[in-house]
Amino acid sequence: MENLHVLGPETAKRTWKVILIGVGIFFFMFMSLFAGGGSVLQQNQGLQWNESIGDPSEYARKMIPADLLPLYMQAGAKYNIPWQVLAAIHMTETTFCKKGCPVSSAGAEGPMQFMPSTFAAYAVDGDGDGKADIQDVADAIFTAAHMLAEDGFNKNPRQAIYAYNHSDAYVNHVLGLAQQFSNGDIGGEVGSPLGEAKYQALMSEATKYEGRPYVWGGSNPSTGFDCSGLTQWVYGSIGIQLPRTAQQQYDAVQHISQAEAKPGDLIFFSGTYDTTDSVTHVGIYVGNGKMYDADDYGVGYHDLSGYWMQHLYGFGRVK
Structure with missing residues (x-):
């Protein structure tokens, strides 16, 4: 304070203004850096x-x-x-x-x-x-x-x-x-292109077989199911005819991006076993990072884990 008196009252006022402005700028920068809840974007x-x-x-x-x-x-x-x-x-x-x-x-x-x-x-x-x-x-x-x-x-x-x-x-x-x-809409996974009634009918049929073992070549409830046998059967139950193999089913559907995929679409994979076909596995995409399929763990809901994402080939929508 003694130095401010030596500088004179007007100089002292200007000095205080500079100090206050500096403190304000510092406070604003501090809050900008550390305030929570900012936008990820x-x-x-x-x-x-x-x-x-x-x-x-x-x-x-x-x-x-x-x-x-x-x-x-x-x-x-x-x-x-x-x-x-x-x-x-x-x-x-x-x-x-x-x-x-x-x-x-x-x-x-x-x-x-x-x-x-x-x-x-x-x-x-x-x-x-x-x-x-x-x-x-x-x-x-x-x-x-x-x-x-x-x-x-x-x-x-x-x-x-x-x-x-x-x-x-x-x-x-x-x-x-x-x-x-995040907080907010899940986005493209809301609803099903099949319509709610058909999608519920599809999954009602599919879940009848939950827990059954995977059977290579199986295509009906009597024989058991492999991956494409399951999808062919359950889509057939709602009047949608699919060919027999995963590759043939991929060739028969409308190809869509992952961002467009909705529950009731098909999800396809490659390289899950040795074959000349590009597509080797198929499941029903149900949203929320899951599919319903027949795989080595049996028929049921399965997470789209690191293994599956490494083998992801694409998504398809039945026509």
Whole structure:
């Protein structure tokens, strides 16, 4: 205060104005950087949805284990990655596995399916126990967030997710799940192109056989079902005739993008066994990251896991 008196009253007033303006600017910048609830689209310019990064959707609360949600949010906040994306990757890779997770045929390990060398390059001790463990779910989630950040998620989300798993179908699937985990509409999965009555009739017939084993060459309730035998039978029950094999069914339907897919459409895969056909498996797409099909685990609802997304061929709509 003594220095202000020496400067004179007018100078003192100007000095106080400068100080107050500076404090105001600092406060504004502080709030801009740290205020929560910002738009994902505003923070990550390439991301293809515009929802709050705050509260999870009803679908997220239903699907995501309650003890994992805080981990996604903490890791996301630390590395500026939408928590929905981390949850979507975890669901896609191992269906929220926490421990004892499978090792892929390529050697990827743990809840988030890292190659050991990749994990070592980005490893984070997420739970603070003094070590980064590829099999520890907290460490794996934080390491995934670190990797996405290092791969430029905030500049190009699609490219960063592609670096995690080199498949455009995988990227689309992760972003689609992330959208569903956000507040707001699930989007293109509302309704069925078959119409509600036919779709319900389709699934009513399909679920009669839930739990039955997969039978190669089976095409009716007496013989059991393989994948295309099941789809041929249940669509036939609502008056839609499909040819016999997965390849023939793909050739017979209208091809649509993943973004256009709705419950009641068909989902096709390739490379699931050795054959000259491009398409080797088919299921009924039911939305929310699931299909209803006959596979090695039997007839029923199955998650579109990392394995299936790696083999995704396309979607089709019956004509």
